[in-house]
């Protein structure tokens with residue numbers, strides 16, 4: 001069972017019935033977040049109860065939004081390895097460097113975490129057709145879970161999207177539309193057809209449950225480190241769902257009394273060709289202005305404007321963290337270093353985390369004795385054009 005109690009707007013705090021289908025807040029247009037009866041959960045669920053449960057993100061069942069087991073659509077996502085990066089660490093003079101390898105998820109990226117949850121809840125609430133504008137991994141993950149759920153999937157991708165992403169969606173039986181334009185053009189097109197045909201849009205943070213799937217990365221970090229947290233988490237940020245989700249998970253675990261250590265400093269990494277978050281952080285802004293002419297090989301970071309920008313900036317500031325941009329050359333070279341040194345063929349976005357760590361060590365913003373976790377968010381195998 002689930003302790004899901006209601007939905008709450010992340011901005012204006014209005015509350016809504018979680019048993020109805022929702023997109024963004026009807027009052028202010030910002031993301032809705034799932035809230036749980038943590039008082040009750042605290043009394044009846046102990047972290048020791050997790051021992052022996054299945055090695056997937058569903059081990060946190062009660063703190064996830066799906067009520068009926070019958071509606072769980074799973075491919076075994078989550079509970080990915082947290083690897084001690086001894087050789088990259090030795091090169092950098094660090095004894096406590098770790099890589100959370102999300103490339104091992106179904107469909108090869110951590111998008112599986114969010115989309116398994118969105119599709120499970122969509123199924124629970126009676127949705128029959130879903131749509132997504134995506135430049136890559138999100139479309140593949142949505143198509144796979146929709147296939148498993150028997151829900152029709154519609155995908156809108158820029159026509160220059162790398163072949164593996166396109167092939168994958170078609171293989172899962174999705175209706176694939178290639179659009180001559182950018183991801184924003186795909187978004188417009190998808191939105192128009194969704195309105196017309198009554199399809200449910202599962203764009204990130206425009207429905208409340210993808211972030212619930214991604215928050216499990218925070219629960220896993222705590223559990224895999226025996227209920228302590230690292231000093232620093234470095235996260236390659238596009239829409240920011242994972243960073244927002246982990247920050248939410250840490251707050252929930254504090255309320256549950258599962259952790260009492262200090263929370264990690266959250267570091268958001270973007271590419272120099274699309275860096276709205278570092279720019280807004282430096283300017284002291286609450287929201288991030290859209291980035292003009294966004295370009296980077298790391299497609300997951302090519303998000304010129306994120307609906308959850310203020311939540312990303314809030315988490316960074318509350319955690320005393322930072323945001324940094326790295327060049328495409330640096331992120332590709334770190335992607336290669338991670339493969340040679342650790343046997344992990346990361347996606348370019350994952351490479352960006354290692355590149356940013358080197359820059360932050362040089363600046364003295366991270367010290368060599370700290371415990372640092374890099375998120376490799378996907379496999380390098382889907383980017384034949386950039387490797």
Ligand SMILES: *Cc1c(COP(=O)(O)O)cnc(C)c1O
Nearest residue numbers: 238239240241242300349377378
């Ligand atoms: C989507 C994606 C990201 C960005 O994730 P957000 O949670 O939206 O910030 C990073 N890396 C890869 C490989 C992705 O597919």
